[in-house]
Amino acid sequence: MKEFEFIEHTADIGVRVYGRSLEELFTHAATALFSIILDYKPQQLKSKEIELEASTLEDLFVIWLNELISGFFADKFLPADYRIEIKDAPNKKILKVRLRGQDFNPYENKISAEVKAATYHNLKIEKVDKGYKVEVIFDV
Numbered sequence: 532m533k534e535f536e537f538i539e540h541t542a543d544i545g546v547r548v549y550g551r552s553l554e555e556l557f558t559h560a561a562t563a564l565f566s567i568i569l570d571y572k573p574q575q576l577k578s579k580e581i582e583l584e585a586s587t588l589e590d591l592f593v594i595w596l597n598e599l600i601s602g603f604f605a606d607k608f609l610p611a612d613y614r615i616e617i618k619d620a621p622n623k624k625i626l627k628v629r630l631r632g633q634d635f636n637p638y639e640n641k642i643s644a645e646v647k648a649a650t651y652h653n654l655k656i657e658k659v660d661k662g663y664k665v666e667v668i669f670d671v
Contacts, residue, residue, distance in 0.1 A: 532661055535563040544644070544669045551662035554615040557592065557626070560667060561599055561613055567644050567669060568603065573611040575631035583626045588656050591617070591624045592665065596649035604645075609635040644671055 538545040546563045550556030581598060585591035602608045610632035618625045647670040656665045 534559040535566075538666060540668055543650070543671055544646070545666060546669070547664065547666045549659075549662065549664050553588070553617045553656075553663060556656070556663045556665060557595055557615050557617070557628075558613045560592065560596060560665070561610065563667075564596055564599060564646065564649070564669065565603075565610070567671075568642055568646055569609070569640070570643050571640070573609040573633045573635070575611050576633040577608075577631070579608060579610075579630045579632070581626075581628045581630065584620075584623050585626075586623055588617075588624055589651070589654050591626050592656060592667070593649050593651060593654065595626055595628075596667070596669075600646055600648060603635065607635045607637070609633055646671055 532549050535546050535548045538547050544567055548556055548560045548563055550559050583594050583598060585594050610630040612631040614629040616627045650668045650670055652668040654667060656663060
């Protein structure tokens with residue numbers, strides 16, 4: 532199963548993401564996001580933990596990607612590895628993740644594209660034969 536593929540979009544960048552599980556879907560979406568921003572894979576030098584909550588999987592997905600974007604541009608943290616756990620709780624979905632990555636130095640490395648946000652445009656996480664699929668549009 533491929534992780535992701537770019538899809539046509541008029542002004543922004545569209546990506547179709549696949550995963551055998553929801554955790555893998557979220558991981559592959561993060562990998563796709565950083566393949567847009569940078570053209571290299573960082574080292575796993577430090578750890579960071581994140582916990583997010585949302586009422587739906589789609590909300591959790593967008594919040595997750597926007598948290599990664601914020602962490603990259605505000606905190607200069609570049610993730611390389613994702614250990615994700617998604618849980619159902621009453622009236623909410625919870626994402627717990629342990630990131631491993633490195634600090635990003637904009638003076639040493641170039642950004643390929645500046646991604647402003649993941650959007651809700653036509654966003655729907657779908658169950659398919661071999662797992663899950665989602666199309667996400669990134670505002671650039």
